[in-house]
Amino acid sequence: MNHSLVENLEKIKSTLPASVTLVAVSKTKPISDIEILYQAGQRIFGENRVEELVKKHADLPHDIDWHMIGHLQSKKVKKIAPFIGLIHGVDSMKLLEEINKQAKKNERVIDCLLQFHIAKEATKYGLSLSEFNEFLKSKKFNELTNISVKGVMGMATFTKDEKVVRKEFQSLIDISKIVKNQFNTASIISMGMSGDYLLAVEEGSTMIRVGSSIFGVRK
Ligand SMILES: *Cc1c(COP(=O)(O)O)cnc(C)c1O
Numbered sequence: 001m002n003h004s005l006v007e008n009l010e011k012i013k014s015t016l017p018a019s020v021t022l023v024a025v026s027k028t029k030p031i032s033d034i035e036i037l038y039q040a041g042q043r044i045f046g047e048n049r050v051e052e053l054v055k056k057h058a059d060l061p062h063d064i065d066w067h068m069i070g071h072l073q074s075k076k077v078k079k080i081a082p083f084i085g086l087i088h089g090v091d092s093m094k095l096l097e098e099i100n101k102q103a104k105k106n107e108r109v110i111d112c113l114l115q116f117h118i119a120k121e122a123t124k125y126g127l128s129l130s131e132f133n134e135f136l137k138s139k140k141f142n143e144l145t146n147i148s149v150k151g152v153m154g155m156a157t158f159t160k161d162e163k164v165v166r167k168e169f170q171s172l173i174d175i176s177k178i179v180k181n182q183f184n185t186a187s188i189i190s191m192g193m194s195g196d197y198l199l200a201v202e203e204g205s206t207m208i209r210v211g212s213s214i215f216g217v218r219k
Contacts (some may be wrong), residue, residue, distance in 0.1 A: 005033060006040040008214045012197075016208070020201055023067050025193075025211030027052065028218045031059050037214070038064065044085070046209050050076040057083055069153075069209050071125050074098040082106050088153040088190050088209070091115040091127045093135060096144055103146035110146065113153040113190050116175050118168040120157045129175060136182060151188030151206075152176045156196055165196050169203035 013022060023046040026034050034045060038061060047053040048070025057066055057080075065085040072080075072087060074095050080087075081102035090096060090112045103110040117126030127135075135141045154172040156165040172191055180186045192200025194213035201208065212218060 005036050005214060009037055009040060009042060012210060012213060015198070016201065019206055021188075021207045023069065023190075023207060023209045024214055025069060025209050026056070026215065027070075027211065029211075029215045031056060033215055034060060034064075046088075046211075050079050053084075054079050067209075078102045078105075081108075081110065084110060086111045086113065086150065086188075088113045089115045089125060091117075091125050093138065093140060096135075096147060097140065100144045100146045108146070109148050111148050111150045113151050113188060114149060114179060115153045116172060118154040118156060118172050118175075120164070120168075126154065129178065132175075132179070149179070149183040149186050151186045151190065152179050153190035155193070156191070156200075158195070162199060165199050166203055169196075169200055169205070173204045 009024065016022060021044065023044050024037055024042050025046040027048050034056065043063065044065045044067060046067040046069040047056065053066060053068060066083060067086045067088060068080060068084055069088045071089055072095060077098045087099065087110065090099070091114065099110050099112060114132065115126040117128055152172060152175055156168040159165065169191055172189060176189045188207050189205050190207040190209065191205045192208035194210050197208040197210055
């Protein structure tokens with residue numbers, strides 16, 4: 001048994017204000033690792049691949065709150081729709097419509113975060129503010145009865161330059177205010193990973209997604 005996982009978890013939690021929720025990112029890690037943290041009281045786990053998420057959901061206690069944190073393909077939504085707790089990376093109308101459709105089929109409302117593009121890297125997914133404004137104007141957006149927009153998500157540029165990272169986090173804070181003006185349910189700001197969660201929390205994150213600092217580096 002690897003008790004250092006629990007130590008890692010407790011150490012990170014001890015640095016967090018009560019207002020910040022910790023998502024333990026367990027992607028690529030074995031069921032046995034998740035069980036250790038579950039025994040220690042952790043209930044929120046994040047995964048970024050649908051097949052892995054479905055398998056882990058089936059194999060682990062059903063009071064785990066599973067978060068989908070990675071890019072989600074529309075055709076795979078139906079596999080996680082029955083149980084997913086929060087989808088972090090929603091960045092297209094097509095995906096919203098599919099989540100809404102599958103949520104209806106499962107007679108539930110699915111909580112989503114809108115992912116915004118805040119980093120310099122062109123490879124990272126996410127909406128721009130102008131795309132968000134287009135969403136708001138479209139009739140389809142108002143017909144999403146089975147989606148609850150709970151907030152925003154973003155990833156900063158992978159760099160050691162603190163100033164750049166802080167600036168990007170601040171831009172997500174600004175965006176979150178605009179989104180909250182439209183959806184009063186949208187209070188979550190999901191930003192911060194192993195390398196930058198301390199900065200993210202200082203800038204106003206309410207939810208951090210931490211993997212390697214808890215579980216160790218991924219292969
Ligand atoms: C993998 C991943 C994380 C966690 O990354 P670490 O650097 O291991 O903490 C957070 N967010 C997303 C979207 C990820 O894909």
